[in-house]
Amino acid sequence: MPPSTPSVGELEHLLLLAVLQCQRDGTDAYTVPIRQQLVERTGRAIARGAVHTSLDRLENKGLVTSTMGEPVAIRGGRARRYYTVTPLGLQAIRHAQAAVQTLSAGLGTLLVSSSKGGSSSRLK
Numbered sequence: 737m738p739p740s741t742p743s744v745g746e747l748e749h750l751l752l753l754a755v756l757q758c759q760r761d762g763t764d765a766y767t768v769p770i771r772q773q774l775v776e777r778t779g780r781a782i783a784r785g786a787v788h789t790s791l792d793r794l795e796n797k798g799l800v801t802s803t804m805g806e807p808v809a810i811r812g813g814r815a816r817r818y819y820t821v822t823p824l825g826l827q828a829i830r831h832a833q834a835a836v837q838t839l840s841a842g843l844g845t846l847l848v849s850s851s852k853g854g855s856s857s858r859l860k
Contacts, residue, residue: 742797766816799825
């Protein structure tokens with residue numbers, strides 16, 4: 737990865753992808769639908785606080801930007817923060833995905849589970 741591209745951890749990678757999914761679906765990318773994308777697509781329960789903290793970290797790295805919306809009555813008059821993946825964020829996603837593909841190369845039979853629920857091969 738070039739030095740100008742920040743590295744991302746697994747949760748950050750997933751959050752970037754969730755923001756992109758919201759944008760692709762035409763959904764406003766604020767915390768609730770971002771977290772919903774993560775839960776529905778990964779099956780992982782992720783605390784709201786972890787989502788907020790990680791989105792702040794991504795913004796500090798320049799991988800997402802955020803804007804404040806108009807106050808919303810359902811939120812007691814508070815505004816929502818909407819997120820967008822930046823070009824640098826797209827670059828970080830590409831690098832993270834390329835790393836996984838490179839490290840996974842040749843491991844197909846080990847990574848695919850058998851019909852009996854276990855690994856079909858053993859490492860030697």
